[in-house]
Amino acid sequence: MAPYESDDSVTAADAEELRSARRRKAARYVVPATVVGIAAATIGLVPALADSGDPDLPKISAQELIEKIAASDVQQLSGTVKITTDLGLPDLGGLESSLGSAAGPSGSGDSSADPTTKLTELASGTHTLRVAADGEDRQKVSLLENAAEYSLIHNGKDVWGYDSKSNSVFHTTASGSEGKQKEELPATPKDLAQDALKAADKTTSVTVEGTAQVAGRDAYRLVIKPKDEGSTVGQITVAVDSKTGLPLKFTLTPASGGSAVVDAGFTQVSFAKPAAATFDFTPPKGAKVEEGDAPKASGHAEHPGKGPSKDLGKGAADEFGKNGPEGLNVIGDGWDSIATFDTGGQGVPSGSEVGGDMGGFLDSLGDKVSGGFGKGTVFKTRLINALITDDGKVYVGAVTKDALVKAADAAK
Amino acid sequence: MSQADVKGRGAVSDVRLPPRGRDQPPQPASRRTTFYGTLFRNELHTTFRRWRTLALLAVLAAVPILVGIAVKIETGDGSSTTGGGGGPAFISQITNNGLFLVFTALAATLPFFLPMSIGVIAGDAIAGEANAGTLRYLLVAPAGRTRLLLTKYATVMTFCLVATLVVAVSALTVGAVLFPLGDLTTISGTQITFAEGLGRALLIALVVAASLTGVAALGLFVSTLTNSGIAAMATTVGLLITVQILDQIPQLHALQPYFFSHYWLSFADLMREPVYWDDLVKNLGLQALYAAVFGSAAWARFLAKDITT
Structure with a gap:
């Protein structure tokens, strides 16, 4: 029996060793798994930890805060601004970009360094901008793109636009219209805030609600x-x-509800004087330089002959406020104001009239509505809605569909 | 090839250390370091002496030459630069400054050529030895599996750096021959001197090389999974292409920041003034993470592997 016994014990020991070896092998995979776990935890926890509560600040009234903004005299700053725009427009993909440059001479590969073409890009998606300012005379805004950058530099009387992707330059003179130029760049939160505060009146409630940390500042x-x-x-x-x-x-x-329509804020900001070289610009060798007109007192820096296409990108409010078609009326005031005008046309043909795929496409874009005014189509985004009646009247505003229909009924 | 390999490996045994068993005392540290250096030198020697490696480097060197000649012909009739803004980054600037060919060449090779050649070298590192039957000879030498794996990874990393520098130097040479050199304009519109431009070009080359460490670790891990060098190379290159395609699908935007290739083109941020570090830091962090995860996975697999060939 002895041999059997010893055989048995050897086999058992072997099996045990084999098992423990397997365990050791399996145990080694704990290392990569731990690395993944730590990484996942870090990615999950670090933003939560960094967001360590809102800062404690002395209480302040809305009035005082607005005064503080008005009194703010920041002359020198540099920083990074992130802008996210989600208007809820249907994703038109390539169509969108071809609209933006449809009338441009170069078609798809629009290489113009004209600032107005770049504004269209800001209307959707997330963009990173860099801003730098040193007093009234020197500002710079750069739109960071993939391996390229679009810079708008104001230095003294010169305004340069430089598109590094196509190596093209746009040049115009500011001729004492700094304020105007600033309006063209709604990039800094300050400009946006001022626009919002302008609308503050009896239709608006303005309150101070707590504190926050933005770009590391209280x-x-x-x-x-x-x-x-x-x-x-x-x-x-x-x-x-x-x-x-x-x-x-x-x-x-x-x-x-849902995500913000516009979210623009500094992700990094410094109030130190930016390096003087930031604002120096000489057109690089071989770059195309396009000379623009000096901005007119009332208008934008538009190119003769290019105007209409550029207007597309200027944002609805601007459009209706300044460059709207003849016969523009504004109904109501404050937040509920509705712009209305008569195209004199037939309105939007319904899907059944056009028929086929195109008809279905038209129907999918808008909702059919009817009311005291007759029939019409409502086109919706997350912020701006528009009602086009079948007799060619257009009502547009940052109001709900019902408010548009009510306005149309009242106008009848 | 295998004949040469066996010969190359012979040098390892020249160190004449007795095979170290568990019951023997560890060698003094200095001897180990020397031995480690020898192993690394031998690995480098074996890798860079292969025709396959040299062919890969030749292909990489040819890319800037082709781009340079194409741009020269395109603009040779006195017409202005390619205005469309299409093509790889910086291509519209090459005619004005040859240094931009370095950036264009790196932008053109980084998405595919460079990682593909890394995939070939990394995929071959362990599986190729196993396939040629030389892996067990390597392990007979008292190196230990962990150290062998580290040496292999160091060799692949060296190849990353050499491959990137080959592209950069070739591009700089072609750029200097075909186009003028001089002060250059950053993409933010500011001017920097040629010397500073060269410095940034070197920095960019280093960042590009570092961008490849993730693929290198992934390739090494795949290489420990199989005994077929070809299968490991094909899998690594296949993964590379798949990830690049997935990175283009908008519906996957939540996942995309974790793809190793997602921040690759951030090296262009070094050409901004001031440099925009956010994406560069994310890229390097992501590469370190990939290196840690797949490096340790490769270690776990390689130490547990039955090596019969």
């Missing part, structure tokens, strides 16, 4: 809410730097 949150029911604007939040009074972040949330 800020007050100024909340602006429309009192009217019909508006699609839920609320506008402006984060104001507690020290300098500079608006650091601007958020517009729609009444329908």
